[in-house]
Amino acid sequence: DQQVKQNSPSLSVQEGRISILNCDYTNSMFDYFLWYKKYPAEGPTFLISISSIKDKNEDGRFTVFLNKSAKHLSLHIVPSQPGDSAVYFCAASLFTGKLIFGQGTTLQVKP
Amino acid sequence: DVKVTQSSRYLVKRTGEKVFLECVQDMDHENMFWYRQDPGLGLRLIYFSYDVKMKEKGDIPEGYSVSREKKERFSLILESASTNQTSMYLCASKKEYSNQPQHFGDGTRLSIL
Incomplete structure (x- = not known):
């Protein structure tokens, strides 16, 4: 049973445009959500997070939105750059510190 | 900066071998984790450890065991390697009781032939 789902395996956008990556979850007990970025042959690196008590968090070009009623979060990248091309994983945390990951979305930003 | 070091980038082993994957972190983190990453499946948790000599099963522990004798080191053991354990293995660490990221x-990258 997949508790965290990223339904789009891939996304392609033009440089300078907005990239929107989506993630859905089923467990209302999740209290913290994170986005990781992964390049080939490297480990995932932390990008941005949001607590369940907030609905938005911004860090430079990256903004994460949380809609608790819909059990949905999204990552917005504006403007997108070719260096943003990577696999993006959303993850949800239980109070134990354990993370549940989605399947990942491969973002390609075309110059 | 946190540094998590895995002993090998690429490893090739044979079916039935006992395989050890080592992970060391330098930030005095209490929590450590082992995942495997497979296409279309994301990262799946194999085992985790809250502290020295403590271990908990994750979502897919079958065929694996772990060892945490020292705080900085967390080892993943494939007791008798099989071809379906060919995968990318990722180690992570985190400070306990915090919302700091892993x-x-x-x-x-482990290949079992």
Whole structure:
């Protein structure tokens, strides 16, 4: 049973445009959500997070939105750059510190 | 900066061998984790450890065991390697009782022939 789902395996956008990556979850007990970025042959690196008590968090070009009623979060990248091309994983945390990951979305930003 | 180091980037082993994957972190983190990453499945938790000599099963522990004798080191053991354990293995660490993110190593690409 997949508790965290990223339904789009891939996304392609033009440089300078907005990239929107989506993630859905089923467990209302999740209290913290994170986005990781992964390049080939490297480990995932932390990008941005949001607590369940907030609905938005911004860090430079990256903004994460949380809609608790819909059990949905999204990552917005504006403007997108070719260096943003990577696999993006959303993850949800239980109070134990354990993370549940989605399947990942491969973002390609075309110059 | 947190550094999580996995002993091998690439490893090739034979079916039935006992395989050890080592992970070391330098930030005095209490929590450590082992995942495997497979296409279309994301990262799946194999085992985790809250502290020295403590271990908990994750979502897919079958065929694996772990060892945490020292705080900085967390080892994953494939008792008798099988071809379906060919995968990318990722180690992570985290400070206990915090919403700080998990920090990952660069992974070990393991092939079982």
